[in-house]
Every structure is written in C-alpha cells, then in structure tokens.
Amino acid sequence: MNAKISPTGKVSPVGQPLDRVDGHLKVTGQARYAGEYPQTGLLHGSVVSSTIACGRIVSIDTTQALQVPGVVAVIDHTNRPHVASYDKDYEDADSAKGSPFRPLYNDKVLYSGQPLALVVADTLELARYAGSLVNIEYEVDAHQTDLTAAQDEAHTAPAETPKPRGDFQTGFSKAAFTVDARYSTPNEHHNPMEPHASTVLYQDDGSLEIHDKTQGTQNCQDYLHNVFGLEKEKIRILAAFVGGAFGSGLRPQYQLPLAVMAALQLKRSVRVTLTRQQMFTFGYRPNTLQRLRLGADAEGRLTAVGHDVIGQTSRFEDFTEHVVEWSGMLYQCDKVQLTYKLAPLDVYTPLDMRAPGATSGMVGLECALDELACAAGIDPVQLRLTNFAERNGNEDKPYSSKELRACYQQGAERFGWDKRNPEPRSMRNGHQLVGWGMAGGVWEAMQMKASAKASIDSDGKITVTSATTDIGTGTYTVMTQIAAEALGVMPQDIHFVLGDSSLPTAPLQGGSFTVSSVGTAVQQACRGLRTKLLDAVRMAHAEFAVVDMEEVGFGDGYLHIRGQRFAYADIVRESSHDVLDVRIDAEPDKKREGYATATHSAVFVEVLVDEDLGTIRVNRVVSAVAAGRVVNPKTARSQILGGVVWGISQALQEETLTDHHLGRFMNHSLAEYHIPVNADIGDIDVVFVEENDEIVNELGSKGVGEIGIVGVASAIANAIYHATGKRVRELPITLDKVL
Template sequence: MDSSLTFKDNIGKPMDRVDGRLKVTGAATYSAEYKLPNLAYAVLVGSTITKGRITGVDSKAAERAPGVLAVITHFNSPKVPGYDTAGKDPSQPATVGGPIKVFKDDKIHFNDQTIAVVVADTLERARYAAGLVKGQYAKEKHQTNLEASKPQAFLPTSAKKNPKSPMNDYQRGQVDAYKTGAIKLESEYVIPTEVHHPMELQAITAHWEAPDRLTIYDKTQGTMATRRDFAKEWNLPEENVKVIATFVGGAFGNALHSWPHESAAIIAAKVVNRPVKLVLTREQMFTMVGYRPYTWQKLGMSATPDGKITAITHESIGQTSSFEEFTESTLAQTRMMYQSPNVTTRYRLASLDVNSPIWMRGPGEATGAFALESAMDEMAHLLNLDPMEFRLRNYTEQDPEKNKPWSTKFLKECYQLGAERVGWNKRQLKPGSLRDGDWLIGYGMGVGTFGAHRGAATVSAQLQPNGTVLLRCATTDIGPGTGTAMTQIAADTLGLSPKLITFELGNSSFPKAGTQGGSSTVNSVGPAVQEACLALKDKLRGLAGSSNAAFTSARKEDVGLSDGYLTLSGNSAKVPFADLLKQTGGEAVTVEAKPGDEGQKYSMYSFSVHFAEVRVHQLTGEVRVSKLVSCADAGTIVNEKTAGNQMKGGAVGGIGMALMEHAIIDDRYGRYVTKDFADYHVPVHADSPDVQVAFVNQPDLHVNALGTKGIGEIAIIGVAPAIANAVFNATGKRVRELPITPDKLI
C-alpha cells in the first residue's frame, strides 16, 4: 500500500485485519495463555443444590491430594475488604443486594454456585482434587420456572426510584386502546434462556505483584470497568490494579460483568502467594457468567382496514436472580419504531433461584423485536397486506416517543436494498403457495434498531523514530476488528499508510475508554483517534514552523506524514521526522474526545432490516434458511470487510435464536439439562447460508465527526422474527415460542 495515501483513501475499504495473522497462526496471547513464573492452577467446585445454606465442606481428601496448595471456602477464605461496597459501579446491571460475593457467607442462591476453589501446581491435579470436595447443605424449596412465577412479577426497583426510568410503564395516548380497535390481535411470545458461548472460555490469570499491587490477565470487554471493580473489592487505588485483555476470543456481553470466578482467582492468588490461572469449563459457562433471560411477552395491536396502526400494547416479564435485579430494554423498539397514536408498555421482573442474567447481543431489543416484528407480520396477514407495505404505511419520519427528529434514518433504503436481493417479489400473500417438491418455501422480514451511543474516550498518539505512529487506548476488541478500524481512521487522518500505524489496546494503563458493548466503540474511540491524530499533526506543524516558515500558517488538515518527512499538501516544504523528534523527545499527544449535545436535539439510532427465505420439509418439519439478506443504516462504514463480518455473525446468531438455542432447566432440581454442545445447539456452517450484506453507508455527522452509528447489535435484532415470519409464509403455522423446532411444525 502506498505510503502517500491521502485523507479518505482508507475509510470504507475492505482492509484485512491488522491482527489477523497473529490470530490464525496462534501467536496472539489470550488471558489463559500468559506464562508467569511459579504459576498455579485453580478449579471451582459448585453447589449441588439450588437454594439453601452450606453447613459444611469436606475438603480433607482434596487437601491431601498430590500437588494441592489450598482449598478455599467461606470457612477459611481471607476477608475481602471491599465486599460491603463493591459491585455498585454504574457500568454494572442494576442491583438490589448486589452481585454474589464469593466465599462471603453460607447462602446458596442457585445451582452450581461456587462453594470452593482448589489450587494446585498443575491443572490436572487441581481438577482431580476438586472432584474430592463434598459440600453439605441445608436445602430449601427453590423456584426456577418463570411461568409459575408470573403472578409475582414486579416493577424493577430502579423504576420505582426514578419516574423517568425507561423501565417504568410508558403511555402515549389511551391505555390499552387496541382492545377497542376495528381490527385487532393479541398474542403471547416466549424467548427461552439463551447462553453466551464464545469460542474462548471465561478465563483469568491473577497475580499479586506486591501485597497492594494486582495484575490480572482477564477475559473482559472493559479493562477500565474491571479495574474499578477489583480496586473497590480490595480497597486499592485504581492505579495499583492493572487489567490486560489484549486479545479476547469472542464475547456477546457475558464479559461486561465482573463475576465470582474472577474474585475466586484473585483470592486464591492472595492465599498461595503466587500467580493463579482459572478457566471455566464449557459446562460452567451455562451457570456462572450470565445468559439471555427467559422472557414472556404479550402484544396487542389494532389497525384500520387500510393498514394504519391505531394502538399497540406490549407487556414483558423477564427473569432475574433472587439477589440482583437485571433489566434490559425489551420494550424500547415498540415505543419508537412505528407510527401509532396509542402505545402502552409494561415491563416486569420475576425473581428466580438462578444466577443473574446479563446483556446478550442485541440485549432486550432482540427479545422485544421478536414479539413486535412477529405481531407486525400477523397484522399484515389479517389485513391481507404485504408485510413491507404495512411497515411503510406506518413509517415514522421522526421519533414518536421523544418527539425529536432523527439524526438520520435510511430505513426505507434498507427495505429496498434487501427486498431486491432476497427476491421479495416472489413472496405470496397466501401461506404455503410456493413449493419445490416436498419443500415449502416462504419469505419473511424483521426490523431492528439500537441507539447510536457515544461515550468519552481518550487516545494517545506518538511519532516514533522509525517514522511509524503508535496509538494507545484501553478499549478492547472482542472480535469486530476494533484495532483495524482505528488504524484505518488514523491512516486517513494522518495521510499515512496503515502499515506504518500501530494501535495498541486492551490494557487498563493505557488512556481510558468505556467497555466494548452497546455498539458504541467505533462511535466513541474512533473520534478520539481522529482528534489525537489531528493534535499530533498540529504539534508537529508547530515544531516544524521553527525551521520552516511554510508550516507556521498552515492548517493542520493540510499537514501530512510521508516517507520520513512532515509535508504540506500543495507545497514542497518538508521537515525530517528526526529533526522534530529532537525537539520533542518523542512524547505522545493525548486527547480526550467527548460527545456533544446532539443527543439533546436529535434521536440517534442505527437501523436494520433482515429478509429470510426458508425451506420447510412438509413431512419432517425441518427448517432450512436458504437465503438471508441483512441491510443496515449504520452511518459511515469504516471497513466494509469487518463490518460485513459483524452483520454475518449477528445473522448466524439470529438463526440460532430462531431455530435451535434453548437452555433447559429441570425445575425439580433447578439444574440445567442442556450443559454442553451435544444438547445445547448453536448454528454450524451447515445451518447458515451465505449471508448477503448491504449498507446504506450514509454518514450521521450528528453522532460524531466520522458519521458512524454502530453495527454490533442491529446485526442480530430482527433476524429471529424474519425467520419465524418466513416459516409462517411457508407453512401457515405461526410459532410464537422459540426455538422453531420440527415438533412445532408437524
């Protein structure tokens, strides 16, 4: 790639990932792969009951086993000084009582809750000894079934305390006006528990470098948030805790929370006075690090005969744990997506004897969109209207919830792009009209939206003696290609080849950034990269002016870096980097970029629409997604290749949501029956078509100067209902409880 590229030569191009070679060759180091001197290994022991108290832990056989260094329980654990105040961070889910504090007391709140950690000199010895630990309990009656707990559902405490909370009941127009509508429907929908299963298991290596200095190599989506949490737990200054997450092997939200296994590893490292590595098993990923909560929804809708929605009522009950109130935006899309004079939403929680849920890709919105977008399809069928035409007749030109103009909205363009690619014109209004032999063919669509969020972020930029530029930020990269996107933004801003730019991330000692979640990283860190690079150019311009007057009055936008020189566009002036570095000592420029007040003036969202073609075998009920087209209005697309990867990954997740993912608890024991990939099914290559992706690629300059809006969540929101609607179009059978398995179609 030419080193004299100019501004806008890189943004939008399908550039290969800057860390791709490291990952595919195994050179990338993940949290469980750091080799520290004198490393010990920890394995957790979980409770075999679902609710009650620990009356004793028989650990004698484990303590006598070869290589065992310690067996830690609540009976002998050192006191964690910050337990009474930890877990109140605003980046964490809303709490009542707070997260589980491992080894603090004898209470059991859910099955497989940690009761002990065994530490040994090898993993095999730790695993063997963990199997020798036996807990004794005083059992209590438990409840793990949401359907049975619906009558006890309650308004979240956060809503009770704050009248403006989005979790409060919402009303526009008349309450439950759909009940008196000319044409109406009322349906119930269920999303079962779904579990995060990224390739990399949750893992941590904890190292007390001194009694008051802690370093952890952790699978986390936010190095700064994790640092805050454990600094609070141990009453340490934040600068005494370092969190490193240079590479993260996938995460769908489960690494946004600090979990008990992390505290257990840190406690273990303190007890044995050596570094300790702890990796959850795949089975423990079901029980110890959150999930998408089982959610019941009821949606009522009315419309006029000519297809105008007159009212929507959307109610939801989601599960949470007995010790922590987890909430999510299940009803957000219903309040703002379609034009309706009357909208009512009610959100409730059901407290169960389970571990706490956590945000999972498209949190809340993906769940709520299944009900809303399925109901839109049902109403279109009642009206004998094409589902896309029905949506167009109720299209919103401004946000009806906030009464603000959209910052940008190109959803109609998404409709057009997707309809053309999927062959929507072949869709028939009458279900079951298209077939190919024994296969019934159907088409469906689903719409998604998610806020175009932006937070503050800080980036440092430094010119190196070899003519390269080093940028640093504490942000993480859970797979979308953050480092690649930031390199492209820097290359455009500096006028430098991407090969001469290094973006380092995943270290809490670097300049601060928020967590990688909520589709906000490019929106937040990208502008900071841009501003840091502009500030670096301006600093260099000022230094160059001392020896070359042409730079004194030049604009920083006209300054470029090329072939070892600082240059000016349209001018032959240039100054060697070496001369500039002599004046600066090579110090970095650090810039913080913050969102402006645009959010007060505009309603800012990304939008998506997904079109599915399915084939359903009329005898066996097998469903195959034969074509899936995902279209996004996500502002400026920084990297066409990695953005396309994001959309395809979300689409595959949506296939799993629609057709196979379902974590099942045996309510008699409160224990998961599905606890591995033999029983909990996720999509594989054979389940996934070649997903087609299309971007409107129109900048939204109200969100930030780059015009980006975010992709991660809208990639999955709306996929499941698109598939469910296509199944109805193929078969005439409406499945309202996911997943859509053959037994529901035969």
C-alpha cells in the same frame, strides 16, 4: 482544523475492506489469550460448584482433597481471607440494581452452580481431581426457577419505561384490525469460543498483573480496587486478545475475584479457568414472556401499540434491559402503552447478551406486525412503510439520519420480494414448502466518553493507544484505519495498542458504541498530533510562522506547505522533543442532544420446511443495514454475518433448558446446547445502505455489532408461517412445534 488530508489524492483508508491487522497473530497461534500466559511456579485453581438451587451449606469437608499430593490449598467461605468490600455493597460498570454476588461470602446457596470452594494445586488436572473429593453437606430449601409459574410475583422493573402516550384502550378497541398474541423467548448462554479465565501474576511488591477474559480492563481494575481495597496502581489488567464475549465479559465474572483471593492469600501467581459447563453458571439472556396488542385502521395505519413483558431476574439483583422501548419508536403511532416487569427466581442474575432486549423484544413486535399484515391483507413491507416513523416517539425527537426506507427497498430488490405469493403454503419446491418472511431491525447508536493518545518518535513510528478491548470485532483494525486517515499515513504506519488498564480511559466494549466512542477519541488525538507537527514546523522554519490553514496538507507521512514537504520523522528530529504526543478526552457532541440516533435494518428470509418431517432450513437471507459510515466493509460484513447466524440459532435451535425440579440447567455443554454448524447455514447477502450522518459523531459511524442479529429470528418465524400456515410464537421453533 480544516487541513487537507491527502494532497496526493490517495483514497482514504476509512471505508476500505482492510484485512485484520491482528489476523496473522491469530491464525499462527501467536496471539495469547487470558488462560495462556506462562509463569514459573504458576498455581491452578478449580472451582467447586453447588449442586442445589437454594439453601445453606452445613459443612464442607476438604480432608481428602488436601491429602492429594500437589494440592496447595482449598479456599471456601470458612477460611477465605478478609475481603474489604464484603462488609458493604459495591458496583461495577455493568452492575444491576441490588446486591452483587459475592463468591465465598457466607453459607447461603443462591443458585445451582454457585462457586462454593476453590481448590488450588500445582496443575489444573490435580486441582480438578481434588475438587471432586470435596464433600459438601447442604440444608436444602424450596426453590423456584420457572418464570411461567412465578409471573404473578413480578414487580415493575427499575428501568424507566417510556410513559404511555394517547389512549391505548380506545385506539385498540376501535381498530379495524387487531392482533392480541403472546410470545416467549428462552434462556440463552453466550458460549464464546474462549472460556472465562484469569491469570493473576503476583509481583514481589504485592502488586498484581492480571490477564483476564474481559470486555473492559478498567472496569475489572475498578472492581478489584473496590472489592479488595487494593490501590489502583497495584492492579494492572491486560486483555490483548479476547476470544469472543457477546456481553459475557461486561461484568467481572467470579473466576477473577477467586483467582485474586488465592493469589493474595498464598502470595503466589494463580490461574483460574472455568470449564465449559461452568460457563453456564453466570449471566445469560433472560427468558421473556410477552404480550403484543396491535390495532390498525382499514389502510393499515397503527391506531394502538401495546407491549407487555415479564422477564426473569435473580433474587439479589434486578437485571433490566430495553425490551419494550423498540415498540414505541420503530413505527408511527400516537397511542402506545409499554410495561416491563421482573420475576425474581433462584437463579444467577441475567447479563447483557448481543443486542440485549432488542433481540428478545423485537421477536414479539415484528412477529405481531406480520400477523397484523396477514389480518389486514397488506404486504408486510408495505405495512411497515405505511407506518414509517420520522421521529422517535418515545423521545419525541427527529432522527439524526434514518435510511430504513432504503433498507426495505434495497433488501426487497436483492431478495426478489416482488415474486412472493402472499398466500401461506402456496410456494413449494418438491416436497418442501417454501416460505418468505421479513422483519425490521433497530438498535441505538450510542456514544460514550473515551480517551486516546497518539504519539510519533524521531524514527517516524506512530503509536496510538486506548484501554478499549477487541473481542473479535475488528477494533485493532478499524482504529488503525481511523488513525491512518486522520494523520495522512498508510495503515501499516500505525501501531495501535489496546487491552491494558494503564492506557487512556475507554468504556466497556459493548453496545456497538466502540467505534463511535473510541474511534472519535482516536480521530481527535491524531488530529491533535497533526497540530503539534505543524507547530514544530512553525518553530523550526520562520517563513511558515504564520500559515493559512487552507495551505496545509497532510498525506503520505508528510506535512505539505506551499509546495514544500516535511517528513513527520524529520519534523520530530528537528524539534526539541524525542517524541511528540497528544492525549484527548472525547465525549459526545452536544448537537446530538436534539436528535434520536439509531441503526436500522431490514431482513428478508427464505425457509424450506419439509412437509412430512417438519425440518426447517434457512436457505437464504438478505440483510440490508443502515449504520452510517462503515469504517471497514469487510469486518463490518463479518459482524452482520455473525449476527445473522446467531439469529438463525435463536429462531431454530438455541435454548438453555432448566430442570425446574432440580433448579439447574440441563444442557450445559456444547454437545447438548444446540447452535448451528456450517451445514445449517445457507446463503447470506449483506447490503450496506448509504447513510450520511453528520450529527451522530465526527466519524459519521453508528456501529454494527448488534444490528445484525435484531429481527432475524422474527423474519424466520414469519417465513415459517408463510411456508406452513402455522404460527409458532414460542422460540426456538423446533420441528415438533411445526408438526
């Protein structure tokens, strides 16, 4: 419908730096999270975790725990209720290939930290104390948790890796310049501010209303339906506010089935909250071992790209992510060979974590490209421009849009890259060595099927709904802006509702596809509501029964035709309905099929390295991003800032350390799992490069949640080399490695 949106000439809400519509609730403490919903008679569950990495349970003695006043039950594999799906395999929307983990399934211990019992008591403190009294006797088997030691046992990952193209070996052997280097990235854990929790409110009719820490309410609903054999209508999942997730909430974590198991057995409301230490007992970013082989001719044009990766997985599932694909698409090369293998270990299955695969794989690619630039004596930015790819070589498709050249140019100008002396150890500030490094970034611009509903009542109240979540990314706000633009009203006139499995279908919130997927559905639903408003005017006013669409405008809450205007509320009141509403099921446009779609970035970094102490400080960062139409520059900038901070963390601090003798994570707390604080962060400058894309979706938006972190760690590693002349290929880059 080609109607004019704003006949009054007001600026569209989309593209404006609107404050978060949910901000007031959050800063005043009125926003409730999964573990904060009160209920009379609510019971509390505490999980008892395994202390071995592999073996079986010989016995569980719960006698002492049950004698504690206020303890209601201790549930383990010997006395748990029947669970429908435990007799067969089941999946969730983000499951990996294999047999999913079943909490309290049998006597086998598959990894250290595995939940073996749930103590349920009147208070959380009592439950935790009683949990310490549960005595478990094990039969211990040999375990392996070291990827380096197990790499020879790796098998080809089930994910489809792009087929080789051209003769890689010839291209590499005949190159004027070559790089053959090995890199590694460590385990990382998500550690969102809000720990995982599930509050299961048991209803008199046996139905369950559940507040869960999740990135997909309907995924959790489907999961419980499949696992427990409950009717979907008897399960309602709510997640109005989520205190960060970064991928940790894509799959239902074990506290959810445990809480449901207890609620169904006891016919009581139960809450299970994981401790910070237990946040290290499920998915994480997997350790990777990478080999990069690059060849280039005398002018720096790539003649060969080889990227081989071994990642870790569990023994019961094959977790795969896109680690090597980026090396086949970011730069122009006709001779490419990519391999990706998995080594099964006695660990829990890894899980998607902000920019999964790209965050790890781009470390190898972008650091190796910097090494190639040094070997060939070519500026790192110029080398990337020389190898700029107009098409995605993996798919052999042109890009719907790609303003990466502008990212290089605008980022370099803002940073002052032309003042860089390319010689390592040539720039200093007193006793500090100054290093300048850069890297490129890429992430898929995906779109999934999604639904939304828009309605307006006789008071003019507009409500837009979808089952999507807001994990802190600003979904409430940007959907409000999209709806306001589509209906021609102000953002404050829109009430957007999310985080409820009973609402119109939405995909998991992840992958930077929420705006493109749910946003498109919201836009189409609101445009459909405009059509209904027009139809109501046509029915009520015979003189407008036949109207040229060019004559119709929507703006300021009014429908405008031939010099007359009709308030939306009046239109509804004059119609025969109390409410006008439209529900839309949106899916990707077929015109996308002929194109590759991606966001791109260029990251420029300055580091200061103390020559005597080896300490490293990231002094300033410029991140230039091309992500199509930016719905809200303020929240989008915050997403990039968060990604850059995490990239600094990945480069310099973040690592989950394993004691391979015990087979368990050692630094499973925020005291010992190192992440940056405010004092670690210097100046971060975000540049959004203008990029118009009419193919990716109707909004022209690509999403920014992931792209902010990609390439940051590589740029820092490259800057450290420039500062010190020492190439560190193992993340994180700590001072001992520099010294």
